[in-house]
Amino acid sequence: MIRLKKEPIRFLFIVMVFAILVQYADATAMSFEVPRGEETTKPINLVVEDRVLVKFTVVGTLDFYITDPSGDVRIEYSRVDTVSYSFVCDEAGEYVLHFSNTDTSEDKFVTLNYEIEHYIFGIPQNLFLTLIIVLVCMGAVATFILMGKPR
Numbered sequence: 001m002i003r004l005k006k007e008p009i010r011f012l013f014i015v016m017v018f019a020i021l022v023q024y025a026d027a028t029a030m031s032f033e034v035p036r037g038e039e040t041t042k043p044i045n046l047v048v049e050d051r052v053l054v055k056f057t058v059v060g061t062l063d064f065y066i067t068d069p070s071g072d073v074r075i076e077y078s079r080v081d082t083v084s085y086s087f088v089c090d091e092a093g094e095y096v097l098h099f100s101n102t103d104t105s106e107d108k109f110v111t112l113n114y115e116i117e118h119y120i121f122g123i124p125q126n127l128f129l130t131l132i133i134v135l136v137c138m139g140a141v142a143t144f145i146l147m148g149k150p151r
Contacts, residue, residue: 028115034062034101034108042097042112049119050089054097056112057082063100069093079103 034040046052056064058081065076069091077083089095101108118125 029111029113031109031111034099034110036104036106036108037102039098039100039102040110041099043094044097044114044116045094046089046116047092047118048089049122051086051117051119052089052095052114053084053086054112054114055084056099056110058111059109060104060106062108062110063098063103065098065100067096067098069095 030042032040044052054066061079061081063076063078064080064083066074066085068074070093074087074095075085097112097114099108099110120128123131
């Protein structure tokens with residue numbers, strides 16, 4: 001009977017540890033308009049070692065640049081209609097995607113896709129979690145085998 005009381009506590013502890021360690025991968029797809037003579041920004045929060053892939057398509061052309069948390073321009077494109085850019089985050093904080101339509105006299109329609117892949121100890125998050133699951137299963141099997149042997 002005492003053993004039954006310990007199991008929910010262990011399960012709760014394991015769930016809390018995973019909730020603290022796990023950051024979900026983000027993938028976003030959106031469409032929006034950039035009004036003529038204006039600039040539209042889309043912020044994304046990143047941590048160190050995140051791998052980011054930004055893709056977008058514009059009906060027409062516009063200027064695009066990314067600023068890092070310290071305000072420096074990371075990459076800049078002028079008068080583009082399609083961009084695919086990837087980078088590794090080296091500074092944690094808010095990165096801002098800037099879509100500038102200040103040089104034209106018509107609204108621009110943008111389709112944006114970006115994907116953020118988190119890394120833990122230099123290993124992709126999904127692989128890291130798979131390794132944790134394998135180790136826990138191996139530990140459970142070893143415990144089962146050792147408890148079944150007569151002494």
